[in-house]
Amino acid sequence: MSTVKLTIDNRQVEAPIGATILEAARGVGIKIPTLCAWTEINHTPGACRVCMTEVEGQRGLIAACVFPVNEGMIVHTNTEKVRQARKMVVELLLANHPQECNYCVRNGSCELQKVAEFVGLKEVRFDYTQFSRNELIDNSSPSIVRDSRKCIECHRCVSVCEQIQTVSVLTPAHRGSKVKVVPAFDLPLIESNCITCGQCILVCPVGALYEKDDVDLVWKALNDPTKHVIVQEAPAIRAALGEEFGMPPGSLVTGKMITALRRLGFDKVFDTNFTADLTIIEEGNELLKRVKEGGTLPMITSCSPGWIKFCEHFYPDLLDHLSTCKSPQQMFGALAKTYYAELSGIDPKDIVSVSIMPCTAKKFEAQRPEMNSSGFRDVDYVLTTRELGRMIKEGGVDFVNLPDEDYDAPMGEYTGAGTIFGATGGVMEAALRTVYAVVTGKDLPSLDVTPVRGLEGVKEATVKVGALGDVKIAVAHGLGNARKIMDKIREGKADYAFIEIMCCPGGCISGGGEPIPTNNEIRVLRSAALYRDDGNVQKKRQSHENESVKKLYDKFLKEPLGHKSHKLLHTKYVKRGTELPHRNDG
Amino acid sequence: MKAEDTELLKEFTKEQVAKLNSIIEKFKSKPGGLIPVLEEAQVALEYIPISVQKRIATGLNLPLSRVYGVVTFYSFFTMTPRGKHTVRVCLGTACYVRGGKALTDTLEKQFGIKQGETTPDRMFTLESVRCLGACGLGPVIVVDEDVHGRIKPGKVKEVLSQYN
Numbered sequence: 124m125s126t127v128k129l130t131i132d133n134r135q136v137e138a139p140i141g142a143t144i145l146e147a148a149r150g151v152g153i154k155i156p157t158l159c160a161w162t163e164i165n166h167t168p169g170a171c172r173v174c175m176t177e178v179e180g181q182r183g184l185i186a187a188c189v190f191p192v193n194e195g196m197i198v199h200t201n202t203e204k205v206r207q208a209r210k211m212v213v214e215l216l217l218a219n220h221p222q223e224c225n226y227c228v229r230n231g232s233c234e235l236q237k238v239a240e241f242v243g244l245k246e247v248r249f250d251y252t253q254f255s256r257n258e259l260i261d262n263s264s265p266s267i268v269r270d271s272r273k274c275i276e277c278h279r280c281v282s283v284c285e286q287i288q289t290v291s292v293l294t295p296a297h298r299g300s301k302v303k304v305v306p307a308f309d310l311p312l313i314e315s316n317c318i319t320c321g322q323c324i325l326v327c328p329v330g331a332l333y334e335k336d337d338v339d340l341v342w343k344a345l346n347d348p349t350k351h352v353i354v355q356e357a358p359a360i361r362a363a364l365g366e367e368f369g370m371p372p373g374s375l376v377t378g379k380m381i382t383a384l385r386r387l388g389f390d391k392v393f394d395t396n397f398t399a400d401l402t403i404i405e406e407g408n409e410l411l412k413r414v415k416e417g418g419t420l421p422m423i424t425s426c427s428p429g430w431i432k433f434c435e436h437f438y439p440d441l442l443d444h445l446s447t448c449k450s451p452q453q454m455f456g457a458l459a460k461t462y463y464a465e466l467s468g469i470d471p472k473d474i475v476s477v478s479i480m481p482c483t484a485k486k487f488e489a490q491r492p493e494m495n496s497s498g499f500r501d502v503d504y505v506l507t508t509r510e511l512g513r514m515i516k517e518g519g520v521d522f523v524n525l526p527d528e529d530y531d532a533p534m535g536e537y538t539g540a541g542t543i544f545g546a547t548g549g550v551m552e553a554a555l556r557t558v559y560a561v562v563t564g565k566d567l568p569s570l571d572v573t574p575v576r577g578l579e580g581v582k583e584a585t586v587k588v589g590a591l592g593d594v595k596i597a598v599a600h601g602l603g604n605a606r607k608i609m610d611k612i613r614e615g616k617a618d619y620a621f622i623e624i625m626c627c628p629g630g631c632i633s634g635g636g637e638p639i640p641t642n643n644e645i646r647v648l649r650s651a652a653l654y655r656d657d658g659n660v661q662k663k664r665q666s667h668e669n670e671s672v673k674k675l676y677d678k679f680l681k682e683p684l685g686h687k688s689h690k691l692l693h694t695k696y697v698k699r700g701t702e703l704p705h706r707n708d709g
Numbered sequence: 710m711k712a713e714d715t716e717l718l719k720e721f722t723k724e725q726v727a728k729l730n731s732i733i734e735k736f737k738s739k740p741g742g743l744i745p746v747l748e749e750a751q752v753a754l755e756y757i758p759i760s761v762q763k764r765i766a767t768g769l770n771l772p773l774s775r776v777y778g779v780v781t782f783y784s785f786f787t788m789t790p791r792g793k794h795t796v797r798v799c800l801g802t803a804c805y806v807r808g809g810k811a812l813t814d815t816l817e818k819q820f821g822i823k824q825g826e827t828t829p830d831r832m833f834t835l836e837s838v839r840c841l842g843a844c845g846l847g848p849v850i851v852v853d854e855d856v857h858g859r860i861k862p863g864k865v866k867e868v869l870s871q872y873n
Contacts (some may be wrong), residue, residue, distance in 0.1 A: 285772070291772030291773075291774050291775065292772075292774060293774060294772075294774035294775060294777060294778035295778055296777055296778045296781040296782070297781045297782070298781070298782050298783075298784075306774060307762075307772075307773040307774040307776070307777040308759055308762075308773075308777055701773075
């Protein structure tokens with residue numbers, strides 16, 4: 124790659140042609156503050172104006188995030204003029220930003236707070252109450268809250284929604300001082316095509332986008348002596364929860380998480396991985412049935428509720444391709460108030476089923492009207508990783524120094540196959556292990572199916588599965604990548620048998636409910652933690668080896684795809700389409 | 710007419726809907742077609758309500774949010790009908806001190822609408838401007854392209870009667 128030589132703060136620097144001053148400076152460890160640039164998603168609108176620098180020969184100050192470097196350029200990032208300008212920019216941003224930091228959900232993880240500290244801001248001469256925007260908080264969605272008062276117009280959410288997820292719900296609208304980020308026609312989020320993935324939350328620098336907080340409802344259930352409160356945690360939680368307490372990304376904290384949940388007062392600590400293993404049995408058998416009986420192929424995984432809602436909105440003609448399997452969360456919920464209620468002799472009406480998810484879409488999924496096959500709401504409350512983090516802090520539990528404990532029986536046993544559900548390619552890998560064993564009666568030659576691992580957008584592989592011959596598979600994560608595969612299916616050009624799609628880039632380990640920050644470097648570390656759990660920690664690595672799942676079939680479900688399975692573990696989808704409901708509100 | 714036109718036909722004639730479709734057809738395969746389509750639609754339909762934005766989004770295969778963002782950005786595009794005539798009252802400093810505010814009040818009362826709105830008979834849209842550079846004539850109102858200077862509230866009716 125050709126490079127240019129320039130000087131930044133009296134240091135000779137070499138940077139690739141086309142790089143911005145911001146990138147060149149970062150490359151040599153010179154920090155320039157910014158609130159809008161998010162280079163991973165190519166988002167550099169130059170909107171926040173915090174990254175002011177001086178370039179010799181240029182009039183005025185330059186926004187480092189958009190200005191390309193060139194040969195012989197002399198840049199100063201630390202002059203009096205630059206420092207004063209940055210301070211002023213941040214002061215003006217704060218002039219209409221609600222000073223509610225003490226009780227803001229982003230207190231401590233807010234980039235505006237950090238930048239104010241960076242530039243050494245000592246006072247804000249404007250009273251924000253005089254200028255604050257008269258906006259209502261949109262909490263119409265069961266997953267995501269939008270507080271436009273706090274928005275600083277960085278437009279990262281717009282980019283991630285449009286470029287990465289290709290959902291394009293959010294847009295900057297209106298003009299001048301009236302500019303605001305909204306769904307089309309200023310509709311509440313619930314009436315838009317929002318698929319509730321929450322990727323917008325992960326990139327929001329401030330508290331303008333955040334998860335619907337259900338912590339108080341869970342406290343209430345825990346405090347109610349008549350309720351038996353059980354909890355399940357998705358695989359991605361154990362690979363990320365530590366970050367909420369300052370542990371390095373990629374720390375695997377399964378044991379501490381279990382202990383913490385017990386100390387918070389949960390009566391039984393179970394695991395979503397148990398039903399992830401169950402999902403593999405059901406989904407694997409469904410795939411084999413479709414192959415044998417000429418059902419709709421390719422079959423696509425259905426564990427990711429953001430992906431499901433996306434498919435319902437944008438590919439309603441292809442819903443038959445979706446596996447009818449409920450997600451592990453909902454399978455767990457349906458079994459908690461039937462199988463577990465029976466085993467424990469507890470009236471299902473007294474069971475409160477809580478799930479801890481890396482995902483804001485899971486909140487939406489739990490509230491879908493059809494998710495009541497147990498006769499009750501299958502999953503009562505869904506908390507994100509961040510909400511659990513806050514709960515543990517509120518409960519006075521010293522997380523980092525907790526001893527490790529083990530899951531409760533019977534819905535706590537899991538295999539390595541269940542745990543890798545949290546990373547892109549994981550469901551595919553887990554399914555292949557079991558499908559191969561069912562078809563051939565033998566284990567896969569190598570249980571590590573590496574072609575489906577990693578952060579490449581669309582991954583393809585062909586696996587020889589005994590009598591079935593070559594099985595062509597594909598894996599996509601992030602809905603922009605999912606679209607590529609779905610368009611291929613629509614055109615009749617997809618010759619895959621089985622496709623895994625996860626809504627969020629990297630899979631559940633970077634779901635919209637995961638700790639902030641989440642970026643590509645952290646995605647890799649969290650995935651690695653799950654593959655460590657699979658490869659090194661768990662003794663069993665194939666879902667069909669899970670003894671508790673076997674027992675579940677023996678005692679309760681009888682057989683995969685059987686009558687009870689159909690009632691409790693499988694579901695139907697809704698054709699939503701992309702049209703917004705027309706509201707005549709003048 | 711097709712079922713998908715029902716929503717549009719509540720507000721527009723068959724001819725207008727056909728015109729809208731032909732505008733979309735013309736720019737369909739051209740990149741950057743959104744603004745030209747909106748411009749022509751604004752002229753042909755006089756306003757671009759939700760139903761029209763939906764049709765344009767579907768026709769050009771663009772997200773609704775993008776269409777809405779552009780419509781609300783440019784003041785040329787309006788989501789509510791505009792009147793046959795536009796009345797602009799100058800509220801720049803000179804006009805303001807010479808009675809511009811009283812003119813606005815009179816017009817609002819006479820039309821029964823507020824600034825930025827259109828009379829129910831769609832004859833007049835009332836707007837305000839900050840300075841027209843005709844301070845010597847203040848207070849000034851502009852109807853369409855005609856400037857009327859030194860207008861007293863009592864004279865408003867007479868001026869407007871020229872427009873029908």
